[in-house]
Amino acid sequence: MRKVAxxxxxxxxxxxxxxxxxxxxxxxxxxxxxxxxxHTEIDQLYVANMMGAHLQGQIGMGAMMAEAIGRPGLPAVxxxxxQASGGVAFNEGVKSVASGLSDWVLVGGVxxxxxxxxxxxxTALVGxxxxxxxxxxxxxxxxxxxxxxxxxSHEYGATPEEIGWFxxxxxxxAVGVAxxxxxxxxxxxxxxxxxxxxxxxxxxxxxxxxDGAAAILLGPAEKETTGIEVAAxxxxxxxxxxxxxxxxxxxxxxxxxxxxxxxxxxxxxxDIDVLEVTDDxxxxxxxxxxxxxxxxxxxxAKMVAQGATARTGEIPTNNFGGLKARGNPIGxxxxxxxxxxxxxxxxxAGANQIPDAKIGLAQSMAGVGSTCSVSILRRV
Amino acid sequence: MSVPRYWREEKSRxxxxxxxxxxxxxxxxxxxPVCDCGSxxxxxxxxAETGRVQSWTVIRNAPLGxxxxxxxxxxxxxxxDGVHILSQVVDVEPEAVKTGIKVEYAFxxxxxxxxxxxxxxxxxxxxxxx
Numbered sequence: 001m002r003k004v005a006x007x008x009x010x011x012x013x014x015x016x017x018x019x020x021x022x023x024x025x026x027x028x029x030x031x032x033x034x035x036x037x038x039h040t041e042i043d044q045l046y047v048a049n050m051m052g053a054h055l056q057g058q059i060g061m062g063a064m065m066a067e068a069i070g071r072p073g074l075p076a077v078x079x080x081x082x083q084a085s086g087g088v089a090f091n092e093g094v095k096s097v098a099s100g101l102s103d104w105v106l107v108g109g110v111x112x113x114x115x116x117x118x119x120x121x122x123t124a125l126v127g128x129x130x131x132x133x134x135x136x137x138x139x140x141x142x143x144x145x146x147x148x149x150x151x152x153s154h155e156y157g158a159t160p161e162e163i164g165w166f167x168x169x170x171x172x173x174a175v176g177v178a179x180x181x182x183x184x185x186x187x188x189x190x191x192x193x194x195x196x197x198x199x200x201x202x203x204x205x206x207x208x209x210x211d212g213a214a215a216i217l218l219g220p221a222e223k224e225t226t227g228i229e230v231a232a233x234x235x236x237x238x239x240x241x242x243x244x245x246x247x248x249x250x251x252x253x254x255x256x257x258x259x260x261x262x263x264x265x266x267x268x269x270x271d272i273d274v275l276e277v278t279d280d281x282x283x284x285x286x287x288x289x290x291x292x293x294x295x296x297x298x299x300x301a302k303m304v305a306q307g308a309t310a311r312t313g314e315i316p317t318n319n320f321g322g323l324k325a326r327g328n329p330i331g332x333x334x335x336x337x338x339x340x341x342x343x344x345x346x347x348x349a350g351a352n353q354i355p356d357a358k359i360g361l362a363q364s365m366a367g368v369g370s371t372c373s374v375s376i377l378r379r380v
Numbered sequence: 381m382s383v384p385r386y387w388r389e390e391k392s393r394x395x396x397x398x399x400x401x402x403x404x405x406x407x408x409x410x411x412x413p414v415c416d417c418g419s420x421x422x423x424x425x426x427x428a429e430t431g432r433v434q435s436w437t438v439i440r441n442a443p444l445g446x447x448x449x450x451x452x453x454x455x456x457x458x459x460x461d462g463v464h465i466l467s468q469v470v471d472v473e474p475e476a477v478k479t480g481i482k483v484e485y486a487f488x489x490x491x492x493x494x495x496x497x498x499x500x501x502x503x504x505x506x507x508x509x510x
Contacts, residue, residue: 123443132389133410136490136502137466138439138446139454146437147456154435154479199438199474242456243409243464248435 001098003221006228006377008037009339011214014181014327016114020211022049022056023068026110029213029332030069033106037217037226043102045069045076048089048109049331052078054124055116065108082128083141083280085109086214086334087235087364087373093218094233094375103223108215109332121209125330128367130240142206142281144242144368146198149283152249153200156298158286160200164191165305166282167205167324173311174321176351179336181210181327205282205324212329214336221380228345231265231359231378234258240370251369254291258363261374262293265359269293272376273357274344275309275317276337278365279324288363289317292374316354319344334364338375345379381498393502396485398463400425407463429485430508431459438474445491453477457505471506482508 010032012025026047034040047065052058062076081088086109093107113121125141126134134144152158171186186204194204221229236256242248262268269292277292279285286300294315295303303309309317320326320340323333341360343349349357357379364373389410391397398409399422406415407425414420436455439446446452453469455477468490469483483505490502 118441119444119447122441126443130410134466135443136393137454137468138442138449138452138491139437139466140439140441140443142441143437143439143454147435147454150437150479151435151456196438196440198440201437241466243466248456 002100004094004097004218004230005221005224006342007039007219007224008033008217009342010036011336011339012212013179014210014212014329017211022110022112025213026065026108027068029215030108033215033217041104042106044096044105045074046089046093046107047078048085049078050080050082050085051124081371082366083330084364084366084371084373085331090338090375091233091235091373094230097218097220103220105218109335110213111329111331112211113209114211134241142201143198145281145283146201149200158301161192162301162305163282163286164205166279166285167191169309170279170318170322170324173319174325177320180321180325182325201281207280207323207328210327210329212332214332214339216335216338227380228342229378229380232261232376234260235373237371238369251287251291253369253372254288257372257374258292261376265376272359272361274319274354274360275315276341276362278363279322292363319352337362341377345377381493386498396427398425398427409463427463428459428461431457433481434458436477468504470504484508
């Protein structure tokens with residue numbers, strides 16, 4: 001297997017650009033990655049997208065995006081793995097380069113959620129769950145996280161405020177970030193006094209509807225010498241339903257993907273300098289932190305509340321605002337996480353720079369953990 | 381919702397029918413083509429109709445088709461036979477639901493496909509009145 005390197009990154013500002021369609025968003029990110037790489041060659045295109053089939057009625061996005069970036073004819077396919085689509089598409093790209101089948105692979109993700117009313121987006125988001133026995137109950141993605149939130153407090157004695165801190169911490173890091181959807185501080189008081197979304201989860205604990213696109217150009221390390229290598233890229237899955245899992249508070253897919261990634265990269269959680277985790281809701285972030293190995297089970301919320309994940313803490317997390325504040329344009333989110341990790345490893349994060357960041361980890365997760373991808377990047 | 385798609389789940393939704401693996405006795409709800417042990421042989425298994433609320437939420441912003449029921453409770457329930465099921469809990473104010481309360485199966489309308497579409501029935505749970 002060949003070593004794989006990141007040649008370029010690109011992304012749009014996350015927001016609700018009503019005047020722009022999915023092709024324009026995708027092209028901006030993709031062309032941005034090519035420009036960043038000062039490179040025009042592409043052998044393969046992967047398009048990460050979760051909900052285009054529901055929100056725009058659009059499938060066949062591989063061919064569509066190849067055309068949108070002025071490269072009709074490219075081998076191209078859409079990768080869908082729920083909210084983990086971005087991370088899983090990255091994994092496909094890494095495999096394609098590592099195998100030697102392709103040299104230059106463009107992995108782009110896009111989601112345009114602002115085209116429809118909230119209840120339609122809610123319906124599309126719960127599309128990642130079993131339609132006949134989970135979505136059928138009328139539960140939402142946030143509702144499933146809320147069931148875990150309550151269980152977590154019950155089992156480990158964490159307070160809602162300790163869990164709520166995850167949102168406040170993410171917002172702290174988004175201040176001044178040009179591509180963030182909500183580049184402002186959010187106090188823990190405002191988090192905890194916001195209306196209930198799905199009890200006990202409050203509205204300000206949830207990522208919002210967002211549009212955006214992000215792209216990464218990958219290449220073989222022997223030809224690409226910009227210095228950021230993919231040390232590991234893994235994917236794992238779990239039983240879809242919380243009702244089918246032995247211990248709902250343990251995200252097995254996260255544990256499995258992480259264990260394998262650490263083994264491949266020959267690193268341990270303590271070696272990671274910068275971390276991007278899935279904080280679709282606060283509790284998703286807390287559980288991810290624990291199952292990635294950065295906190296003991298049941299201790300994650302307390303650690304976040306005490307500042308361990310802050311920029312000056314022991315494990316700086318979601319350094320540009322995470323899903324909550326940078327924003328969560330679903331299919332693109334996993335690629336934003338990876339692009340932001342690259343920025344940190346290049347030392348180009350400006351006010352958000354974590355000093356001497358050398359190894360970064362990005363975790364992308366679908367639903368309440370049915371699919372998880374873990375990517376470890378390293379400056380060489 | 382197509383009629384066959386609704387019809388083929390009727391038994392499990394109306395009567396809480398799952399399956400039990402003949403080899404390792406693992407119980408599945410809903411049924412699955414292959415057991416985690418690798419076996420593909422199952423026999424019908426009727427779930428317990430009572431259990432306890434393990435955790436729950438209140439849905440305030442619902443998906444399409446469920447808007448007029450808000451706010452409603454969805455719970456993770458541990459049935460008396462150890463099987464877990466996700467279900468709405470009804471006949472109770474959301475504020476009165478607590479972890480550990482005893483609940484029982486109830487046959488209810490779940491949703492409907494617009495004004496002229498299929499009325500969908502199935503299970504919900506409700507607190508047991510001692």
